Amino acid sequence: MAGRTRSWRVGGRAVAPVVGPVRGGALPGVPAVLALGVLVLGACVGGEPTAVTSASSPGPLPTAVTxxxxxxxxxxxxxxxxxxxxxxxxxxxxxxxxxxxxxxxxxxxxxxxxxxxxxxxxxxxxxxxxxxxxxxxxxxxxxxxxxxxxxxxxxxxxxxxxxxxxTDDLRRIEGEDCAAEAVAAGLRVTLSDDLAVRDVGGTSVADVTLLVEPVPGGPHVRIVSVHATTLLRPLGTTGRWDLVVDSAAPPADGRVVLATVPARCDLHAIAEDKRGTVLGVQAVVDGVEQPVFHVAASDALRGALYDYVVTTCGPPSDERTG
The missing domain is CATH 2.60.40 (Immunoglobulin-like)
Structure with a gap:
């Protein structure tokens, strides 16, 4: 065997034997290519695999993102x-x-x-x-x-x-929501879908009906007023309907009628209306005055109110009602 050389075949190709030492600790008599293969194989078995990437993984957001x-x-x-x-x-x-x-x-x-x-x-x-x-x-x-x-x-x-x-919107929303919750614990307040229209001294008046129902065992609730809106106001005044509604002595039929007339007859009264059929209610719960909360008309009542305003105002103008 001493006078013979032997070639190795790797991947179908003849490889000459290694003469002299191999850097990196290759085994004597083993071609460098095979030694490298052994080393690579050894790196793939035993222990946890190590991911090698050409670029670093994304890090956290920079603090300058504001x-x-x-x-x-x-x-x-x-x-x-x-x-x-x-x-x-x-x-x-x-x-x-x-x-x-x-x-x-x-x-x-x-x-x-x-x-x-x-x-x-x-x-x-x-x-x-x-x-x-x-x-x-x-x-x-x-x-x-x-x-x-x-x-x-x-x-x-x-x-x-x-x-x-x-504009302090969050504090307003919190006040409205918590007032509505406090009132609802003692008195359920909604708007009837029905709208009755009648003549009062030559003025067309729409009767908007507030429905109230005491909650047994709830706090004492008094409704003291309902605010006018951009579209609707009380007959004979402009600011609000003053009321005396008490959960301890509610109306026998649970109905509170708000005599209503249009607050506006200008061109944009309905076309740009956003809150005209949402009534603000002022209440007192267990002696504590609450922020104004709101009761919205249903789709049916809202449509009836729009029809009433259009019919009552007649041809649109740019004038507000007096």
Whole structure:
């Protein structure tokens, strides 16, 4: 055997024998290619596999990703219980918002979104409100907005912002919701779908009916007034219907009639109406005056009220009623 050389075949190709030492600790008499194969095989068995990539994995969001957030609620969104988050990208990179969550003492609103916000730009995100939780009423709302954020290079994270609320919408919503909850514990208040129209001294008057029903074992509730709207007002006055409705001595038939006339007859009275058929109710619960809460007309009543205003006002003008 000493005078013979022997070739090895690797992958169908003849490989010359190794002469002299092999760097890296190859076995004597074993071709370097095979030695490398043994080493590679040895690296693949035993122990945990190690991922090798050509680029590092995306990391967390850079701290420079920042936002200014303003909370607002349009009049047209009040019945739908939707708030708007006006989010401005004040950081150095374009981002994508994937989730928005608003929390305060009594309110929570959350929505999945998919909105790109470029540097310096502002986007409006609409988020629906959950039912208010009023156990902590009276505390500072201290709202927070948590935004799910991703960047073009794959980094993701959550940015928490203390929003501004220039028109104090959150506090108003919390007050309305908690007042409605407090009243409902002692007195159910709704609007009848029926609308009766009658003539009073030559004036067409619509009788809007408030339905009230005491709740056994509930708190003592008094309704003291119902506010006029942009579309409707009390007969003979402009501001409100003054009432004396007591859960301890309710009307025998559970009906409170509001004699109503149009508050406006101008061109935009109905065409641009948003809250004209939503009545604000002022109440006192166990001696504590509550914020105004609202009772909305059903679709049937709203349509009947619109028909009444159009019929009563006659041809549209640009004049408000006196």
């Amino acid at each position: 936002f200014d957030v303003e909370v607002a609620q349009a009049r047209s969104d009040r019945v739908a219980r939707v708030v708007e988050l006006q989010v401005r990208n004040t950081g150095p990179v374009d981002v994508r918002i994937t989730r928005a969550r608003l929390t305060s003492v009594s309110l929570t609103a959350e929505s999945e979104v998919d909105r790109e916000i470029r540097v310096g730009s502002m986007r409006r995100l609409r988020v629906p409100l959950d039912a208010a939780v009023c156990a902590a009423a009276g505390e500072d709302p201290a709202p927070r907005v948590a935004l799910g954020v991703s960047t073009a290079d794959g980094r993701t994270g959550t940015v928490v912002v203390t929003p501004t609320d220039e």
